Amino acid sequence: MARQLISSGSPYESSIGFSRAVRVGNLISVSGTAPIGPCRETADPGDPSAQARRCFEIIRIALEDAGSTLSDVVRTRIFLTNIDDWEQVAEVHGEFFRDVRPASTVIQIARFIDPDWLVEIEADAVTDLNES
Numbered sequence: 229m230a231r232q233l234i235s236s237g238s239p240y241e242s243s244i245g246f247s248r249a250v251r252v253g254n255l256i257s258v259s260g261t262a263p264i265g266p267c268r269e270t271a272d273p274g275d276p277s278a279q280a281r282r283c284f285e286i287i288r289i290a291l292e293d294a295g296s297t298l299s300d301v302v303r304t305r306i307f308l309t310n311i312d313d314w315e316q317v318a319e320v321h322g323e324f325f326r327d328v329r330p331a332s333t334v335i336q337i338a339r340f341i342d343p344d345w346l347v348e349i350e351a352d353a354v355t356d357l358n359e360s
Contacts, residue, residue: 233250236286236290311334
């Protein structure tokens with residue numbers, strides 16, 4: 229089965245050896261997506277809602293590049309450095325997935341690569357095999 233690698237231009241992709249997303253058949257897995265702005269800076273330091281929104285925007289673009297959409301998402305994983313931010317981030321999740329309703333997990337972790345990141349999000353999608 230063909231393997232399609234999707235890049236977002238993250239500075240970490242080549243040095244760590246990962247892709248923003250990988251599509252194999254009708255399965256698309258989007259890597260942990262941090263709130264990185266267009267100039268490679270941390271987007272919206274201190275604002276978990278805005279950071280989550282940026283993560284979902286990056287995920288949306290990766291899915292589209294893989295021939296999919298947010299409506300194909302079947303699972304999300306949300307990692308937070310402060311579990312008290314869960315409601316703010318969940319509200320943003322609802323903006324993107326209220327009608328899709330994927331399986332979802334929210335987890336608190338100790339920290340991220342960049343200490344200004346408050347949230348990182350993963351997503352998995354299943355799309356039509358005929359799309360690419």
